[in-house]
Amino acid sequence: EAGVAQSPRYKIIEKRQSVAFWCNPISGHATLYWYQQILGQGPKLLIQFQNNGVVDDSQLPKDRFSAERLKGVDSTLKIQPAKLEDSAVYLCATGSGGVGEQFFGPGTRLTVL
């Protein structure tokens, strides 16, 4: 079974620039999560999708972050404009639904200069 795929793996941008991350979930997984993991901290949920609908985006900074999940499969997370404090690893995770195991991708390490 293929795992969660993410790209790019690394991204370096200047502040005020925009950036996008892509996630391809495990086939058949209806639930998709985007997490932000700042160095030395645990992952923090940004947004949760169930199929292509948003279930929870309460911690998403909506003035600069946006996310979509096309046809309930792939997802993209965008930051525009980026700030220095957005430097972090952005993790995508998927699950089959309900409370249970979440499968994480390798993450995208973003550095904002």
Next chain:
Amino acid sequence: QQQVKQSPQSLIVQKGGISIINCAYENTAFDYFPWYQQFPGKGPALLIAIRPDVSEKKEGRFTISFNKSAKQFSLHIMDSQPGDSATYFCAGPGGATNKLIFGTGTLLAVQP
């Protein structure tokens, strides 16, 4: 926002020793308590999980102990090995949406 408090922040153990990491939660509605393991450059991966209808769960060298009255659960790694060196996160469900709230992590180093 409900919190999950994890300790210690870092831990050094000799090979063959026992590693113990503790977690305390606030949300009494939590009904699923996982531990995730993360190696550098990788995403977290589920290590072991427990539901509150049991007080202990063991999988190989890894054991979760659960204390419902104290709202605490812990991870014990027996016969710790250098390959266990990683960051460990406890987590709990964060509400009706079944999102996970992660602890701050424990960096474990097992010395050979």
